[in-house]
Amino acid sequence: MTHEAHIRVVGDDLDDRSLALRRLVVRGLDGGKRGHLGSAFSLIETLRVLYDDILRYDPAAPRWAGRDRCILSKGHGCLALYAILADKGFFPADELDRFCQFDGILGGHPERAKVPGVEASTGALGHGLSIGIGQALAMRLQKRDSRVFVIMGDGEINEGSVWEAALSAGKHKLSNLVAMVDYNKLQSYDRTSVVQDLEPLADKWRAFGFAVHEVDGHDVAQLHRVLSAVPFQRDKPSAIICHTVKGRGIAAAEGNPDWHHKSKISDDDVAAMYAELA
Amino acid sequence: MRKTSLDCVYELARRDPRVVFIGSDLGAGTLDEFKEEMPDRFFMEGVTEQNIIGMAAGLAMEGFIPYVNTIATFITRRCFEQVAVDLCLHNLPVRLIGNGGGLVYAPLGPTHLAVEDLSIMRALPNMTVVAPVDKEEMARFVPQTLDMPGPVYIRLAKGGDPVVSREADGFTIGKAILMRDPGDFLLVSTGVMTNRALAAADALAMAGGLQCGVLHMHTVKPLDDAALLDLAGRVRGIITLEEHTLVGGLGSAVNDLLGDRLGRKAPPVLRLGIPDRFPDKYGTQDDLLGYYGLQPDAIANSVREFAAVT
Numbered sequence: 001m002t003h004e005a006h007i008r009v010v011g012d013d014l015d016d017r018s019l020a021l022r023r024l025v026v027r028g029l030d031g032g033k034r035g036h037l038g039s040a041f042s043l044i045e046t047l048r049v050l051y052d053d054i055l056r057y058d059p060a061a062p063r064w065a066g067r068d069r070c071i072l073s074k075g076h077g078c079l080a081l082y083a084i085l086a087d088k089g090f091f092p093a094d095e096l097d098r099f100c101q102f103d104g105i106l107g108g109h110p111e112r113a114k115v116p117g118v119e120a121s122t123g124a125l126g127h128g129l130s131i132g133i134g135q136a137l138a139m140r141l142q143k144r145d146s147r148v149f150v151i152m153g154d155g156e157i158n159e160g161s162v163w164e165a166a167l168s169a170g171k172h173k174l175s176n177l178v179a180m181v182d183y184n185k186l187q188s189y190d191r192t193s194v195v196q197d198l199e200p201l202a203d204k205w206r207a208f209g210f211a212v213h214e215v216d217g218h219d220v221a222q223l224h225r226v227l228s229a230v231p232f233q234r235d236k237p238s239a240i241i242c243h244t245v246k247g248r249g250i251a252a253a254e255g256n257p258d259w260h261h262k263s264k265i266s267d268d269d270v271a272a273m274y275a276e277l278a
Numbered sequence: 279m280r281k282t283s284l285d286c287v288y289e290l291a292r293r294d295p296r297v298v299f300i301g302s303d304l305g306a307g308t309l310d311e312f313k314e315e316m317p318d319r320f321f322m323e324g325v326t327e328q329n330i331i332g333m334a335a336g337l338a339m340e341g342f343i344p345y346v347n348t349i350a351t352f353i354t355r356r357c358f359e360q361v362a363v364d365l366c367l368h369n370l371p372v373r374l375i376g377n378g379g380g381l382v383y384a385p386l387g388p389t390h391l392a393v394e395d396l397s398i399m400r401a402l403p404n405m406t407v408v409a410p411v412d413k414e415e416m417a418r419f420v421p422q423t424l425d426m427p428g429p430v431y432i433r434l435a436k437g438g439d440p441v442v443s444r445e446a447d448g449f450t451i452g453k454a455i456l457m458r459d460p461g462d463f464l465l466v467s468t469g470v471m472t473n474r475a476l477a478a479a480d481a482l483a484m485a486g487g488l489q490c491g492v493l494h495m496h497t498v499k500p501l502d503d504a505a506l507l508d509l510a511g512r513v514r515g516i517i518t519l520e521e522h523t524l525v526g527g528l529g530s531a532v533n534d535l536l537g538d539r540l541g542r543k544a545p546p547v548l549r550l551g552i553p554d555r556f557p558d559k560y561g562t563q564d565d566l567l568g569y570y571g572l573q574p575d576a577i578a579n580s581v582r583e584f585a586a587v588t
Contacts, residue, residue, distance in 0.1 A: 111367075112368060113368070113369075119339075120335075120339075120364075120368070121363065121367050121368060124359055124363050126328070127332050127359075127360060127363060127364055128332075129332070130328065130329045130330075130331070130332025130333050130335075130336065130360070130364075131332045131333070131335050131336040131339070131364060132336060133329070133332070133333045133336060134332065134333040134334060134335055134336020134337040134338070134339070134340070134344075135336040135337070135339060135340055136336075137321075137333070137336070137337060138336065138337050138339075138340030138341070138342055139340070141298075141318055141319070141342070142340070142341075160328070161328035161329060161332070161360070164326035164328055164329035165326075165329045165332065165333075167324070167326065167329075168323055168324075168326060168329050168333065
């Protein structure tokens with residue numbers, strides 16, 4: 001285990017941008033009266049830094065060939081992705097008011113054919129990394145310098161398919177591929193350490209041929225520094241383990257498995273969340 | 279048939295830079311020429327079927343046309359969710375070439391038999407399902423897959439199967455081939471069962487003068503509704519033949535169509551195939567086809583019995 005494995009998430013106050021993005025998530029929760037709240041709130045800073053500072057993209061041309069690809073493999077965290085995509089103008093923010101509704105484009109898991117900016121339809125877990133490998137191989141074959149970022153959940157990487165993909169990424173030395181794990185330490189039932197322990201997690205990725213860094217996934221400056229440094233090693237795929245807090249920003253939700261997914265969200269719940277994120 | 283299909287992929291790759299090949303852990307020497315000439319488009323990924331399907335999807339999203347090859351049951355059952363979500367939901371041009379469809383791997387037992395591949399593949403929206411009868415038909419078919427927009431599942435047979443297809447019949451995906459005109463009855467078959475259907479029709483014509491047509495339904499999905507509905511109005515009964523479970527395969531597809539579209543005017547249908555239980559014998563493909571009453575003589579007897587009550 002390296003010193004990095006001991007990174008602890010600091011409890012600094014969220015800045016205005018992080019609060020604003022979380023309010024967009026609440027707008028979606030209000031629209032659908034449901035959603036994977038905890039899973040979305042742990043992702044906010046990761047997606048914020050990617051879309052603010054790291055990724056190349058054009059909201060007016062979501063399939064621009066020269067873009068970087070970013071796959072949210074933990075599709076249940078989609079409200080965070082929808083928030084940043086709306087913020088960037090891929091679609092109007094009022095789509096969030098129709099989250100999970102019959103005619104809406106924003107479902108409980110993201111779909112490539114429906115949502116501008118969504119690279120892959122995910123939700124069934126353990127699919128994104130393999131799709132990202134195919135895209136990264138395509139970039140290499142087409143001699144494009146686009147990069148592929150794949151964001152997975154910690155519960156998600158219970159799936160054996162993730163480790164098939166990890167073998168493959170290492171074999172192909174895909175330096176244009178970045179595997180990110182939103183390590184919020186909680187899955188649906190309980191703590192990951194109880195349900196299916198992942199440790200030593202960084203060592204696992206290293207053993208599969210990745211160059212690995214661990215970060216505080218709510219520390220914007222640290223995320224920026226690490227994400228700016230990919231690939232960490234020539235001829236290796238990169239892995240970033242983002243230590244996060246599930247439900248970050250809502251005190252009752254933080255670290256509470258009951259907030260993995262919520263249905264029947266009331267107007268009072270929404271008002272309380274807005275108040276907390278003001 | 280397998281060699282022909284892979285040779286076709288090699289030829290396609292030579293003329294079209296979008297074509298890539300992905301195998302799992304295939305036999306030594308497979309597609310050596312491809313690997314030598316186009317190493318950057320040749321992938322042998324090991325026993326990682328779930329990963330291979332996702333990887334093919336990612337390549338297809340970026341404009342490539344992946345041809346994926348491994349044993350039929352492992353390219354369908356093992357990675358079914360990846361096929362459903364990564365390929366079919368995204369509607370991507372990935373071609374799945376399944377070795378040893380049906381009972382080919384008889385000596386290896388039920389873990390290796392692909393006897394529900396047609397039904398599980400045809401259950402998926404956007405998927406095209408094709409089972410050619412012989413290597414010459416395979417050679418006419420594979421080049422047509424190049425520009426199909428969605429995923430295709432191709433069921434291969436054992437190899438060395440008798441050539442019964444005719445060049446003059448051509449090949450169009452989704453268009454059944456009437457190999458013998460119907461008399462009172464029509465045999466509808468797919469894959470190598472079509473050669474058994476032709477032999478059974480011969481036996482029936484010789485022995486008792488029972489005239490049976492043979493409709494080769496090489497494309498199980500989309501089913502050639504028009505051909506079936508046309509012929510259904512001209513026969514006393516239809517017999518479906520498949521080297522496949524009777525749950526959800528060709529016979530079910532034919533029954534569904536006739537029931538839905540013709541109701542009580544539909545001719546009676548006899549479905550011949552594999553019963554709903556795991557195969558419990560080894561031996562050869564022919565042994566198992568005999569065990570299940572799917573060799574020509576047994577088919578002819580079943581047709582006679584059916585004719586007697588129809």
